[in-house]
Amino acid sequence: MADLPDHSFETALVSQLSQPVTRLLGRPLHFFDTIDSTNTSAARLAREDAAEGTVVIADAQTGGKGRLGRSWVSPPGVNLYLSVILRPRKPASAAPQLSLLASVAVAETIVQQTQLVPSIKWPNDVLVSGKKVCGILTEMQANGPQLRSVIVGIGVNINAPLASFPEELQDRASSLFLMRGEPVDRAAFAVSLLTHLEKLYVLWLEKGFPVVGAAWEGYASELLGKSITVTVPEGIISGTVHGIDRDGALLVESVSPEGQARPSPRVQRILAGDVTVVDGYRKTDPVN
Numbered sequence: 001m002a003d004l005p006d007h008s009f010e011t012a013l014v015s016q017l018s019q020p021v022t023r024l025l026g027r028p029l030h031f032f033d034t035i036d037s038t039n040t041s042a043a044r045l046a047r048e049d050a051a052e053g054t055v056v057i058a059d060a061q062t063g064g065k066g067r068l069g070r071s072w073v074s075p076p077g078v079n080l081y082l083s084v085i086l087r088p089r090k091p092a093s094a095a096p097q098l099s100l101l102a103s104v105a106v107a108e109t110i111v112q113q114t115q116l117v118p119s120i121k122w123p124n125d126v127l128v129s130g131k132k133v134c135g136i137l138t139e140m141q142a143n144g145p146q147l148r149s150v151i152v153g154i155g156v157n158i159n160a161p162l163a164s165f166p167e168e169l170q171d172r173a174s175s176l177f178l179m180r181g182e183p184v185d186r187a188a189f190a191v192s193l194l195t196h197l198e199k200l201y202v203l204w205l206e207k208g209f210p211v212v213g214a215a216w217e218g219y220a221s222e223l224l225g226k227s228i229t230v231t232v233p234e235g236i237i238s239g240t241v242h243g244i245d246r247d248g249a250l251l252v253e254s255v256s257p258e259g260q261a262r263p264s265p266r267v268q269r270i271l272a273g274d275v276t277v278v279d280g281y282r283k284t285d286p287v288n
């Protein structure tokens, strides 16, 4: 017999959002038992002029999307798949800052809801004990140089058991449940995430990126000063991480190739790419 959909997640979400916990985000909220991708659904709603703050949440995704055409494993009943429509009056070049902002919101929520110690890997993977528990996919629609809408899509592995990850991900991915040893309330996590996201978004609109960037660097301390390689569309860059700049670009100091008469360090700004830490992230969490 097919499993009947479990409506307790939706009921708890609707009930908690009936309180004035947020002013903007989750108003309205669209909930689906199963959807292809919450980002695709939110983008469709945004094109139909849905209001800023509209949120799409699904219990399961059949076509969860990662960056660069990759996919996001999205089993039912255990995790959070959420997309928010934002309409900041900012240039299109500011959109990547929202990915960094969202990763800070996720990290703050993990601390508040689980007491685990999260870290952020540039640009926006959230890890616990070196394993990926959250991915963020930001997609934008622009009117010339101005943003029309940004879809911030967030997937958090909340109560996923190890067996729900394909074998090739089992040593790289994890869930908050697996790290903490007890289940996490999905609805409370989702509502807390929306409140943290809203607080940071308002701060970003009022004060710009530097405040958010400072919070981001606080969670990215495991990356600062590390030797990394970054895969960018043009090739691979190796160097040492200096931090991020006031626009959210990663600053990597690289030494010009060996064999050159006088190797000279230079700092490169990287706007998009995949980071690999040469010696890897730490494997143990100081809390446990």
Ligand code: BT5
Pocket: 036, 037, 038, 039, 040, 061, 063, 064, 065, 066, 067, 068, 070, 071, 072, 073, 074, 080, 081, 082, 083, 125, 132, 133, 134, 135, 136, 137, 153, 154, 155, 156, 157, 169, 172, 173, 174
């Ligand atoms: C991401 O891409 O990490 C962005 C993931 C965004 C997912 C959310 S869910 C709600 C919203 N709706 C969507 O359709 N998407 C967003 P990327 O950095 O490209 O990482 C993708 C890679 O992470 C995959 O190629 C796998 O190696 C790995 N991966 C896939 N599923 C995973 C999972 N559930 N947990 C951890 N790692 C995973």
